[in-house]
Amino acid sequence: MPFSFFSGELPGLIIIEPRVFPDDRGFFLETFKESDFTPAGISGPFVQDNHSRSSRGVLRGLHFQKEPHAQGKLVRVSRGVAWDVAVDLRNSSPAYGKWTALELSEDNQRMVYIPPGFAHGFLALEDDTELQYKCTAEYKGDADAGVRWDDPDIAIDWPFTDVIVSEKDMSLPYLKDLA
Numbered sequence: 001m002p003f004s005f006f007s008g009e010l011p012g013l014i015i016i017e018p019r020v021f022p023d024d025r026g027f028f029l030e031t032f033k034e035s036d037f038t039p040a041g042i043s044g045p046f047v048q049d050n051h052s053r054s055s056r057g058v059l060r061g062l063h064f065q066k067e068p069h070a071q072g073k074l075v076r077v078s079r080g081v082a083w084d085v086a087v088d089l090r091n092s093s094p095a096y097g098k099w100t101a102l103e104l105s106e107d108n109q110r111m112v113y114i115p116p117g118f119a120h121g122f123l124a125l126e127d128d129t130e131l132q133y134k135c136t137a138e139y140k141g142d143a144d145a146g147v148r149w150d151d152p153d154i155a156i157d158w159p160f161t162d163v164i165v166s167e168k169d170m171s172l173p174y175l176k177d178l179a
């Protein structure tokens, strides 16, 4: 099997380590394969692929889409290093409000699957950090939502807090004020 799957700290979160085939030309790896991912609990269908580039210190998040447009996200870093964060916002979850983080990088080639109902964000630890992720629902501007990256009730222990955040993300609500 070209992938190893591990349970994350929060229920439903899955960490994926792909098999990398290096040779004198460079390397090859598979980044998604339905017949391996579905039995591991990562069931799409994935209907949108995204790609972003961020300078060091850029923090994007914490984002989610409201029902019925909630997105599962399969996230990887193809260049640079990201400190990737998921927050469980599923009302029925015993882990509601809890966060977890892991480093995704071009060196470790790790991926993470974040199920629908989580907020997602990341901090770029290097310049030109490129995130690529597959989503189980399409982007809908009207359903776009989020919570503050520095929400004291979530209390994420970011590697540093001298960060670059969009105006949109600075005006996101705190968890206690979520409608």
Ligand SMILES: Cc1cn([C@H]2C[C@H](O)[C@@H](COP(=O)(O)OP(=O)(O)O[C@H]3O[C@@H](C)C(=O)[C@@H](O)[C@H]3O)O2)c(=O)[nH]c1=O
Residues within 6 Å of the ligand: 050, 052, 060, 061, 062, 063, 064, 073, 120, 121, 122, 139, 166, 168
């Ligand atoms: C997310 C998204 C944005 N856009 C547009 C809207 C806007 O004009 C521009 C930039 O959007 P944003 O500022 O929301 O981009 P960004 O802050 O990178 O948003 C992303 O952050 C990470 C953490 C996620 O988890 C993603 O789901 C997504 O929310 O791109 C799309 O057209 N399609 C999309 O799927």
